[in-house]
C-alpha cells in the first residue's frame with residue numbers, strides 16, 4: 294500500500310540503483326543495505342517558486358510529504374545574520390527554532406508521519422538535540438517518545454528539555470554510537486521498521502531529513518546561492534539534507550549553480566575527515582570533543598555526507614576544540630549564541646580562510662545548528678567568564694567609575 298503523503302517520491306538506492314515503493318518503514322536497500330534516497334518525481338511537482346505562501350518549513354509543502362494533520366510549531370524561517378567581522382559570511386541561526394536546533398525541521402515531518410501511522414510513539418538515539426526535539430513534537434502530537442542517550446554525554450539544556458516534554462529517558466553506557474546501535478538493532482532489523490510500535494526518527498529516516506532540506510530553500514530565497522555552505526557534521530544527515538535541497542532546486546531550474554558543501558568535524562571525532570583523506574573507514578573508536586552534539590565515531594549517514602561533499606566539489610575539514618570554543622566566543626561577541634558543535638562551522642570557515650582554501654570575498658553561509666543555552670556548562674567554563682562578586686552598591690559604583698564597565702549612551 295502506498296501512503297498518500299509519500300506519493301510524489303521514488304525510493305532509490307544510491308549504491309546499486311534498486312528501487313522500492315515509498316514506505317515510512319523502509320530505510321535501507323533490501324538488496325545491498327545502503328540507506329535509500331527519497332527522490333522527488335519531477336512530473337509530480339507543481340511549484341511556483343515566486344508565489345510561495347506561508348512561512349517556515351511548510352512554506353515548501355509542495356516539495357515535502359504532505360499530511361492531513363501536520364504537527365507543527367512554526368519551525369523554520371530562521372534568521373540569516375551577516376557577520377560584522379566577515380561581511381561575506383552569513384550565519385543561518387537554527388537556534389531560533391522552537392526547541393533551539395535544526396532538528397525541529399526534521400521532527401515536524403517525522404512526527405507528522407509517525408502520528409499518521411498506528412504506532413505508540415517515536416524512538417531516537419541522541420546526543421541531545423534530536424531527543425529534545427522528538428520529545429517536544431511527540432508531546433504536541435500526543436504520542437509517546439523514548440530517547441536513548443549516552444549516559445553522561447548529553448548537555449544539560451537538552452536533557453532538561455527531554456524531561457520537560459515528558460520523554461521516556463533511557464541511558465546507556467558508552468557513546469552515541471552505542472545508543473544508536475541499541476535503537477537500530479531493536480527497531481530496524483534488516484532495514485525495515487515494520488513491526489515496531491515505536492517509530493525510529495534518527496537521521497537514517499529519509500522522511501525526517503526532508504524537513505531539514507528546507508534550510509537550503511530558505512538560503513536561496515533570502516540571499517541566492519552562496520559559494521560555500523559550512524555544516525558541522527556528526528552523523529552526516531544534515532549536510533546531506535541541505536545539499537539535497539539545493540540539488541532539487543537545480544533540477545527544478547530554480548537555481549543554476551550549486552554551493553560547495555564543507556563538512557566540519559571536531560578533530561577528536563572526525564571519521565569523515567579520515568575517510569576523505571583516504572585513511573581508512575569512516576569510523577573512529579573513541580570519539581572525543583567538547584562539542585558533545587557531534588561526539589560521534591560511526592556516522593550512520595557517512596555515505597550520504599560523503600556524496601554531498603564530493604558531488605558539490607567541497608571538502609571535509611576538522612577543527613580542534615580550542616578553535617571551536619574560540620569561534621563560539623567570536624559569535625558571542627556578534628550577539629549570536631550557539632552551542633559548541635554549531636561554532637564548528639565558523640571555526641571551519643576561519644581555517645579555510647587561513648589555509649587559502651577559500652577567499653574572504655567568497656560568499657559563505659555558516660549553519661549554526663543549535664542554541665547556546667543548550668550547553669550552559671561549557672559557557673560557564675569559558676575563559677571569557679569574568680564574573681566577580683560584590684556585596685555593596687559602592688563597589689558597583691567604583692567599578693563603573695573606574696571604567697572597568699563599558700557603558701554606551
Ligand code: F0G
Pocket residue numbers: 394396418419420421422423424496525526527528529530531532586587632634635662663
Ligand atoms: N549540530 C548540532 C547542534 C547537532 O545536535 C548535531 C547532531 C549536528 C550538528 C550534526 O548533525 O548528525 O546530521 O551530521 N545531533 C544529533 C542529535 C546527533 O542526536 O541531536 P548530523
